[in-house]
Amino acid sequence: MPRKEILDQIQKYTHPFRIASGKGFQLRDFDPGDTCGLNMEKGEAAELLQRGTRWLAEEQDMLYAQDRWSLLLVFQAMDAAGKDSTIKHVMSGVNPQGCQVSSFKQPSQEELAHDFMWRYVTRLPVRGQIGIFNRSYYEEVLVVRVHEEILKRQRLPPAFMGARIWDERLADIAHFEEYLTRQGVVILKFFLNLSRGEQKKRFMKRLDNPEKNWKFSVSDVQERRYWDDYMGSYAAAIAATASEHAPWYVVPADNKWFTRLVVAAAIVEAVEKLNLAYPKVSPEQKKELAAARAELAREA
Ligand code: ATP
Numbered sequence: 001m002p003r004k005e006i007l008d009q010i011q012k013y014t015h016p017f018r019i020a021s022g023k024g025f026q027l028r029d030f031d032p033g034d035t036c037g038l039n040m041e042k043g044e045a046a047e048l049l050q051r052g053t054r055w056l057a058e059e060q061d062m063l064y065a066q067d068r069w070s071l072l073l074v075f076q077a078m079d080a081a082g083k084d085s086t087i088k089h090v091m092s093g094v095n096p097q098g099c100q101v102s103s104f105k106q107p108s109q110e111e112l113a114h115d116f117m118w119r120y121v122t123r124l125p126v127r128g129q130i131g132i133f134n135r136s137y138y139e140e141v142l143v144v145r146v147h148e149e150i151l152k153r154q155r156l157p158p159a160f161m162g163a164r165i166w167d168e169r170l171a172d173i174a175h176f177e178e179y180l181t182r183q184g185v186v187i188l189k190f191f192l193n194l195s196r197g198e199q200k201k202r203f204m205k206r207l208d209n210p211e212k213n214w215k216f217s218v219s220d221v222q223e224r225r226y227w228d229d230y231m232g233s234y235a236a237a238i239a240a241t242a243s244e245h246a247p248w249y250v251v252p253a254d255n256k257w258f259t260r261l262v263v264a265a266a267i268v269e270a271v272e273k274l275n276l277a278y279p280k281v282s283p284e285q286k287k288e289l290a291a292a293r294a295e296l297a298r299e300a
């Protein structure tokens, strides 16, 4: 199938979930069970995903060779939404040397002693590379917003802890992403949109299956109690930071195979837009290459 046709097909699975402006955004307009009418049994999805990951591998090779752009993929979600497995599947074909995954958990004392962006900045991808954030600076307006005691641990001067703190943080994040864009960092943000009912099912599976027990943490059920607060914080974060240069994708997450498909499609589409190509070799470089070849050929 020609590239153009594949791209058109890809857009069918990305456009319904792509948020490039926060205007009128409502989380409730997005169904976690949506599959765009695709049926996994038909094998169509698996084939599309395979094609997407192969394509991504080719594009990554050029990204690396060009050494101009970098790609930052941000993954945010409630527990058990499938962040880890999505990252594993979508990146399965890419060269590990051109890709770095950073997972952000509770901050250390050293991290708490800095401004909130500090620990994320140190993990940004260098040119030519793909950086994956498994949780990200968005936790600073999600878990920190939901739990006031976490904000207290950040030891901000009281003058900056007022009622406007969340709007201000969101504005700082939006500015930060604008800055990164102008530095050649292409940003894509994925919210894996899991329903509360499906989360319960997945937790139950982890509890009932001894081989999956390790995945379960008691705190997961505690966090679940704050579901509505989290959804409110997600909605506010997406509305305030969705932009053409750093869009959000509200990815249906109740069906893992569909989650992977949408994420892979979104990445392929974004990278494709960069029109990457292998660097051109100049006439002087060609001469040098010819000389090197001649030298090798002369060897006994
Ligand atoms: P998994 O459960 O699949 O291992 P995870 O990303 O949920 O992956 P955990 O170790 O369970 O990893 O949880 C990390 C926890 O750290 C999450 O509850 C998250 O909200 C919390 N966290 C992340 N960033 C911050 C932050 N800046 N301040 C406080 N807590 C944070």
Ligand code: MG
Residues within 6 Å of the ligand: 079, 217, 220
């Ligand atoms: Mg967890």
